[in-house]
Amino acid sequence: MTPQSIIGSEQIVMLGPYQIYPHRRLILEADRPLRLGSRAMDILLMLLENAGKVVSKDQLIARVWPDSVVEEINLRVHIAALRKALGDGRAGQRYIINVPQRGYSLVAVLSWKDEAENLNYIQQSTPPGNLPPKLSGMIGRADVMSGLVKLVRMQRLVTLVGPGGIGKTTVALHVAELLLEDFPHGVFLLDLAPLAEPEAVAAKLATTLKLLRRNEEPLDDLTAFFSTRKILLVLDNCEHLIDAIALLAETLLRNAPRLYILATSREALRIDGEHVRRIGPLQYPPESGVENKEQALNFTALQLLVERAKASQDTYELTNEDLQVASDLCRRLDGIPLAIELAAAQIGNLGVRGVLAQLSADLRLLPPGRRTALPRQKTLHSTLGWSHELLAPRDQACFRRAGVFRGHFTLESAGAVIAAADIAPDQIALSINQLVAKSLMQVEIVDDHVFYRLFDTTRNYALEKLRQAGELPETQRRLAEHYCTLLSHAQSEWGRIPRQFWLDRYAYCLDDIRNALEWGFSPEGLDTLAVELSVVSTALWQELSLLKEHAHYVGLSLAALERQTKPSRHLELALRLVQGNAWYHTQGGKPQTITAFVTAHQLAQQCDDFTAELKAISGLMAVNLSCGHYRQALEQTQHFKKLCNLGPAELALSAVRLQGLAQHFVGNQVLARRFAEEALASLALDEARSHFTQGFGVQYDQEVAALTLMARTLWLQGYPEQAWRMADKALQTALRIDHGMSICYTLALSTWVIAKYNGDSCAADNALQLFHERALVHNLRFFQTWARHYSALGGSEPVPSMPDYQGLISDMLATVHPRFADAALLDRAEAGESGWATAEILRIKAVNTLAQQLPDQFAAERLLQEAIAIAQQQGALAWELRCSTSLAQLRRDQGHLHAAYDLLASVYGRFTEGFSTPDLLKAKQLLEELQI
Structure with a gap:
């Protein structure tokens, strides 16, 4: 059977100790799956298809990266990962060889068998975790x-x-x-x-x-x-x-x-x-020597030396002539694995005798450090120094500058931070390849993304060399500048691409963002860069639920601005907006949240920054709406027309929607619907427009927010079925784009509420479960509080008093179930401060009045008539139906059956849908009773 036919059939390819199932893209070692990245798997399959032949680098790149332009270093990295996973070179076994100037070839002997022979194997699911892919074989342990x-x-x-x-x-x-x-x-x-x-x-x-x-x-x-x-x-x-x-x-x-x-x-x-x-050193041959090669290779230090030398040079073989020299080298290195790897990486260039000669001369010079340092620590330090001195000047510079990276970094990041007058950006890949080959830098593949890093010991040495060269401040500056640029790009993509994809692209650099911020705010740093980085990294801190840690850096940034002779008002403006948004979602409408947005508004006016002004005003508006200050929220929209006329055209969509939102909550449903329809029409006309309002107060998707507003308005206007369809569309849109705050926003304001209004308990329960989950996932404490309040509807205990969250939540709950309408809420409605919910809350007060031991029917009737008038004025047919139903019941009890019927029938007759919802069913039942 040819290799090509093997790949196309359900056959098992036997490669050394491995069983390969090509059609399943599965490799087993002793019946355990071998974790291998998809790129490495693609390379292996192509080499299997062409076993015994040389496959060129261009062919491999075209197969593995068909739609991308990648550098050859990417191929080398994945080939190395594949060799490492297979244990290529261990115990003399070779699988893949590099044919200079031509490509790669699979040289191991293959055999195959039918999969039916292995039916007893059941693939087990891998437990969760984050261990790196398959490691190379352990030697000597x-x-x-x-x-x-x-x-x-x-x-x-x-x-x-x-x-x-x-x-x-x-x-x-x-x-x-x-x-x-x-x-x-x-x-x-x-x-x-x-x-x-x-x-x-x-x-x-x-x-x-x-x-x-x-x-x-x-x-x-x-x-x-x-x-x-x-x-x-x-x-x-x-x-x-x-x-x-x-x-x-x-x-x-x-x-x-x-x-x-x-x-x-x-x-x-x-x-x-x-x-x-x-953990002690590896065993090395005694100074008295060994009798032969077979006996020498029983010592684990020598095994490691030979294996790593072969990894660097395919053709390397330990000869009998070099046996004693290699043994002396392992002994000279005290059996330290990292030191042995560093030495083995040079054998291809210097030979084992040359390595020992040069290293022995270098080890005679004790490195700087504490007198109490252990001998093995001194040995490793000297080995690092020797390896460093063998590097070309360009590679030395690359190595020491890479020391500023605390965590993983990409080739692109390396180019931005390491490149300087002495190293061009296009030379960085060559230097990094040399450092990897010399075991001074590690390469890791995570979900097919290639990352580099320095081990802690090596990184400390690199930093020492960087300080000695006087390059640390400049390199730290480039690190901070690079992450400012990278995170600015991340900020622009935030919410526009799937959340997990966004996190996979940017979350890895958080350790170095911390690094850059700590340096920037230190006495040796540059706080202007740290302030900028604090601003542009906002999205990452939020998505990783690290608002508290980010607030620490925002506080340092504001303090740094205060120390400056001429602080940047634009940066302070950005920081205040970040503060306001963070505090809104973690604390609600507390005084410091309001102060942050008020200060941002003042700064925006001073800077003539219309976009920031709208962000600040919309933030204040969101705070006022959440606190139930509907009139103040409406007053703030008076700024919108001016801002939209003077500012960028893209502000118009946000301004229109926010005006509709304010009109809705203040109680003008006709205007609210007009604004909602205008916003949705604008979105429909320009599908390419960004729908996100990142930084606009509370950061919701424009389409989701407009659909949510339309759903609420339609329900109040007497269209419960259309309202539910609109609410469901809003939720599905939010879920499709996977934008956490938009999901929570529409669940809080429309999905759960309208499901409850319409009597759909199943939909309401599902919405509440999703609400809890998403509020937790995104660490949105403000919405977590909403979800807890909504959950209270299922119990008999009153909602715990939370002054910072009273207002809109209280009004919402009272309209769902009257037991949530306490005395303060009822008094607020009578004072005309409940906006959209006023009519329903006055109705509840009237019903409570009639339920007293000595009911005041006159006072109750006055309240119901006032509530009906308000509902009519607001265009809220849903509230008018509820109020008319309660007043019809009162008149029935008073014996005025015809008046009760005429009142309720005139309202009920204006409905065109939703006849199976609780309010309409109750009205219909009462009308039937009044006709008897």
Whole structure:
């Protein structure tokens, strides 16, 4: 059978220890799926199709990236990942070779068998988690690994301790990989190396877990999350945050009985229940030497040296002549895995004898540092220095400047930060490729995106060289400038592309945004850049539910502006708008929220910034609407006409919709519908227009908001069926674009409310469940409060008093069920302050008056007549029906049957739909009674 026919059939391809199911895009190793990125899988399948032949680089790129223009380095990265996953070069086994100037070839012997022979295999679902893809084979740790797997299964806290470069992370990740099936709720890795502040640890963990945030403090959410799940948490690189990690681990283990923790650190956590295991060096041959090559390769340090040398140079073979030299080299490097890898990367250029000669000369010079530094730490430091000195000047500059990146970074980011007068942007890829080949930089593939990073030890060395070169401030400045540019682009895409796609594109850089902000606000930094970055990174903080942490940087930004002789009013304006929006969604209409928007409005006027002025006014309007200050909200719309005439044309759509919203809540449904129809017509005419109002007060999709307004208005005007269709369209639109705040907005104002008005309990329950979920996912505390209030409708207890959230919520609940209309709400309606809900609340007061032991029928009738007049004036046929039904009941009880019938029939007859809704059914039943 030819390789091509294998790919097209349901055959299993046998490649060494691997079983490949090409039609399923599945690889098994010992009946366990091998995690491999889709790009690497595409490459493997093409090499299988052409087994034994050379496939050119251009052919591979055309197959794997058919619709993209990519650089050759991308192909090399994915080839390397594929080799690493397959263990290419381990124990002398070769699968894929590079044919210089031609391409790549699959050289291993293939065999195949029918899939029917393997029917007993049942593919198991992979537990959740974020471990990196399949790691290369572990060398020299078999006994350690076996013991650790058993220990972690029995003990809930195990800490791997050892100096930098000794391989703690590698061991921990391999142990975690072997334990995947033991933890049904997942194995999660938290890399602490990029973090500098203890306060960021819990937030970073919550983000890693993609946790639904319910509490102000992430630790509370983490405790709740872990308490019911059996999870293994790998805490990597704890040493620089040891006190914070010890407290976190102790708290979580105490409150989550099924949680297990595997930590790596240069020192123990020193908390109760900790089991410490020290990771030592690899074994190397004794100074007395060994008898032969076979005996020498029993030593794990030599095994690693040979394997890594082969990875750098396909043709490398350890000869008997070099056996003693290689043994001396491993011994000279104290068996430190990272040091051995660095040395092995140079063997292709210098030969093993040349590496030993140069390295031995360099190691005689003790590196700078503490006198108390361990010998192995000095060895590693010197090995890093030796490897650094062998680099070309351009590669040295690339290496040291990459030290400013705390976390993962892309090739594009590297080009923006590293490039300078001595390195052109188009040379960065070549230098990075050299650094990866020399084991000074790591490459990782996450969902087929290529990222680079420096290990903590290597990064610290690179930063040391950067400081010595006097380039740290300038490189930090370029880092901050780059993320200002990147996050500006992210801000423009926010809400316009699917949320998860947006997060995958930008969330990885949060560690370096923190880095840039901390540098910018430090005495050595440039706070003007930090202020700008605080503004443009708003979307990322919000989507990651880190509003509290972002508020810290916003506060530092405002303080920095105050210190400036001529502070930028434009930047302060942007920051105040950010403050107002954040506080609105986390605290509601508190005084500081209003102050933020008022200050922003004043600044916008001073700057003649019409867009910002509309944002500030719409923010104030949203606060007033939520507080039930409907008249004040309407007054604020008086600015809109001026702003729209003087400002950019795109403001008109927002202004029209917001005017309609204010008219609706103040009680003018005719005007509200006119504005809503105008907004929807405008949206229909210009499909290419951005529908988002990012930064406009509370940031909702224009179409969703206009549909929501139309749905509410239609229901009040007496069209319950059309209103529900419009409300459902608004929700489906919000769900389609996956915009969290728009989803919550329409659920709060139309979907749930109209379902309740129409008596559709099932739809209301579904809407409320979705409301709770989305408010939690997006950490929108304002909407979480709404959802909790709505949930209270199902119980008998009154809604807890929350002064900051009274107003619109109270009016909404009272119109759904009269038990929510307390004395204060009734008095507010009589004072004419309830706007759209006035007629219904006055009706409730009249019904309550009639229910008293000594009912005052005259007062009740006066209230009902006033309510009917208000409903008619507002164009609210729905309220007019309810009020007329109550007044008809009163007149029936008074014996005025004909008057009761004529009153109710005149209103009921104006309806054209919705005859199965509760209000119309009740009216119809009363009319039938009055006819008897």
